Each structure stands twice: as structure tokens, then as C-alpha cells.
Amino acid sequence: MDQHLYVFVTVAEKQNFSRAAEELHMTQPAVSQYIRTLEQTMGTRLLERSNKYVRLNKAGEIVYHHAKEILGLHTKMQGLIDDLTMKAKGPLAIGSSYTFGEYILPHIIARLKKQYPLIQPAITIHNTSEIAELVENHQLDIGIIEGQFKHSRVDTRKIAExxxxxxxxxxxxxxxxxxxxxxxxxxxxxxxxxxxxxxxxxxxxxxxxxxxxxxxxxxxxxxxxxxxxxxxxxxxxxxxxxxxxxxxxxxxxxxxxxxxxxxKRHFSILTNSPFQTKALKTFLELMEDYLEENKKEKNGNP
CATH class of the missing domain: 3.40.190.10 (Periplasmic binding protein-like II)
Structure with missing residues (x-):
């Protein structure tokens, strides 16, 4: 079912069977078969099709929203299992609001790629409220925001001033x-x-x-x-x-x-799982080291 959801999400985002097939390295008939099977399982059509476009209908919007969350949880689960090998590797979905994401995060990612080339970071930059929503829906492993955010399902921790x-x-x-x-x-x-x-x-x-x-x-x-x-x-x-x-x-x-x-305000991190992959732990350590070094430089300490 995970593969069916992955194909469905790709078609929905590309809005085209041919482009989705190219992205997935599959034939177009194979992509169409995955979609037909998923629609049969759901008991309803999920996509509106024409010669010019493919669009989500109401049922498709519901499936798309939950499919993104399911696939995010699956990736996180696989990462935790991979951590049993004790290697920091695999995908890491990082979200950030604009200030941190555009002016601080690139320096941290550069260190991450140099020291841990097996980690594959994917970066999403958006405003604070959007990043918090993506973390809540398990589409990001971690969010870094400015200001305050309170939500019962998302853990928040201040990391820097x-x-x-x-x-x-x-x-x-x-x-x-x-x-x-x-x-x-x-x-x-x-x-x-x-x-x-x-x-x-x-x-x-x-x-x-x-x-x-x-x-x-x-x-x-x-x-x-x-x-x-x-x-x-x-x-x-x-x-x-x-x-x-x-x-x-x-x-x-x-x-x-x-x-x-x-x-004064704070940068904070948002997470939505009691578990952390080794890739996420490694990223957090590098980020905290970088912020501490910068703080010492601003204070004039060696």
C-alpha cells in the first residue's frame, strides 16, 4: 500500500501521469494501474482526468493529505530501524522559517554534508505557521522557527537567542x-x-x-x-x-x-516523535555546536 500511496502522491503533485512516470522511473501504464488499484481499494475515484490535466477531487484531497502523513511516518520508522546499524545516514526532512533557513541553516548543512555525506537533507523554507503544520503532520522530521509556538501534538524547545x-x-x-x-x-x-x-x-x-x-x-x-x-x-x-x-x-x-x-526572541525546534533517528541527532548536535560558536564570537570569546 505504501507504494500505491507514493505513486498517488507523485501523480497528484505532478498533475500529469507522464511526468509522474518519469519521476518514478516507471511506465505510464504501470502508474495508471497503481492509481486504479488504489481507487478500487478506496471504493471511489480520487482523480479528475482530462487530456490536459489530472486534478484531485474531494476524496482525492482527503487521501492526499493522509498519504503525506503516512509516508512521512514510514520514512521516519525506516530511519529508526536503519539506526540499528549505528551509522548516521538516510533522508532528513528539515523545515525552517525564513530567517533561520536563509541566513543560518546553509552553514549548518554545509558542515553536515562535509562530515556526514551519507545523510541526505531535504530543506523546506516557509513561515513559522506553515513549518509547524508540516511537523505536526509528520512531513518534516524537525522544524526550526522564530518566536513562540504552542501545540499539544508538537514538542517545542528553545535552542538560541x-x-x-x-x-x-x-x-x-x-x-x-x-x-x-x-x-x-x-x-x-x-x-x-x-x-x-x-x-x-x-x-x-x-x-x-x-x-x-x-x-x-x-x-x-x-x-x-x-x-x-x-x-x-x-x-x-x-x-x-x-x-x-x-x-x-x-x-x-x-x-x-x-x-x-x-x-530579544528565541529560535526554537519543533519535533513530533518521541524517537530520533541518528541522522536527526547528528544534525541537532552540529546545529547546537554552530550556534554556540557563533554566540562566543559575538561575545568576543575565543
Whole structure:
């Protein structure tokens, strides 16, 4: 049944029998037979077919959702069995929200591939709420997010502290002062991430803490786009210090010396199983080592 579900998921995602057959290294008639068998087992059609497309119907959407979870659990189970060989190897599904995923995770993955080439990481980058949902549904072995997340089925553990700073275009008048009050920037245009992201949550927490209601807000779905917009003079933003290291070094943006900042938040990991594969344990150890090394560098310790 696992193979039938795998074929079905591939067809649903490719929306085409020929492309699915190519992906699976199978013939198109073989793929069609797998789908027919699965539909007979389910007792209903799962796909709407035409000469131009293949789409999920209502029943197909239900099967697809649960098939993804079943296949995720199967992969996790196989990994735990493989761990009996005591080798760190096999697939590892890692999800991360944007700040960690785009600015920190690549360095950790580089170390992982160099030291443990048999581990096969697959990376998913999305906002915090989406990553949490994928972990909950067993489609990710681990999620790394910014901010807070509480759910009865998902275990959460803080792994590092993150400093959020207020950034402005280079040469902004307030950046020349030794210290400013947060309310001095109330009238600025604030450039924020979309709702559901950890960076947006941090900004809203800052507004709540200081009783601020921004007069003008622009919303973008990318930290890189926000940085480019700040550099271009469109407004100011609250960003993780991890994300602005190159821009600060090159003078592309400036940091506003706001009293009470940096605003602190945490990076956390999400898991949804009492068991950990050796690949996951190895990744966690490398990640914690990297974060600790970086923390010492920022604090000026050898």
C-alpha cells in the first residue's frame, strides 16, 4: 500500500501521469494501474482526468493529505530501524522559517554534508505557521522557527537567542544620535513581513510592549525584499541581527540606536516523535555546536 500511496502522491503533485512516470522511473501504464488499484481499494475515484490535466477531487484531497502523513511516518520508522546499524545516514526532512533557513541553516548543512555525506537533507523554507503544520503532520522530521509556538501534538524547545534591531536607510538622521526613544520613529513607514511569520510576530510584540500604532505599514513576504526596500529609503524595519550582517558591514543600511533594543526572541525546534533517528541527532548536535560558536564570537570569546 505504501507504494500505491507514493505513486498517488507523485501523480497528484505532478498533475500529469507522464511526468509522474518519469519521476518514478516507471511506465505510464504501470502508474495508471497503481492509481486504479488504489481507487478500487478506496471504493471511489480520487482523480479528475482530462487530456490536459489530472486534478484531485474531494476524496482525492482527503487521501492526499493522509498519504503525506503516512509516508512521512514510514520514512521516519525506516530511519529508526536503519539506526540499528549505528551509522548516521538516510533522508532528513528539515523545515525552517525564513530567517533561520536563509541566513543560518546553509552553514549548518554545509558542515553536515562535509562530515556526514551519507545523510541526505531535504530543506523546506516557509513561515513559522506553515513549518509547524508540516511537523505536526509528520512531513518534516524537525522544524526550526522564530518566536513562540504552542501545540499539544508538537514538542517545542528553545535552542538560541536572537536579537531584533531597528534598521533604516543609510544616513538616516536618527542613526546619527547616540540614543533615541522608540516613539521618535512612530511616524516612519514600517516595512513588515506577512502575518504568520516569526519576524512579523516580533514586530507586533514590540508594538504591544511600547504601545505603538504605526501610522504607515508596508507588508512584504521576503526579508531580502525588506532589506532592499530599507536601503532604497522606503521605510524602516525590525529585523534579526543575523540577517543584516553583510548590509551593516558594507554600509547599505544603518541601525537605529533605540533605547531598550535589541528586542530579544528565541529560535526554537519543533519535533513530533518521541524517537530520533541518528541522522536527526547528528544534525541537532552540529546545529547546537554552530550556534554556540557563533554566540562566543559575538561575545568576543575565543
Amino acid at each position: 536572537d536579537s531584533m534591531v531597528l534598521v533604516a536607510p543609510p544616513g538616516h538622521p536618527l542613526s546619527e544620535k547616540s540614543e533615541i526613544d522608540i516613539h521618535e520613529v512612530k511616524g516612519e513607514t514600517w516595512i513588515l513581513r506577512e502575518k504568520g511569520s516569526g519576524t512579523r510576530e516580533a514586530a507586533e510584540n514590540l508594538f504591544y510592549q511600547y504601545g505603538i500604532e504605526p501610522e504607515q505599514v508596508m507588508e512584504f513576504g521576503s526579508t531580502q525584499l525588506i532589506k532592499e526596500s530599507v536601503e532604497a529609503g522606503l521605510g524602516i524595519s525590525l529585523l534579526s541581527s543575523w540577517t543584516i550582517q553583510k548590509e551593516m558591514k558594507n554600509g547599505y543600511i544603518s541601525m537605529l540606536p533605540v533605547r531598550g533594543l535589541p528586542f
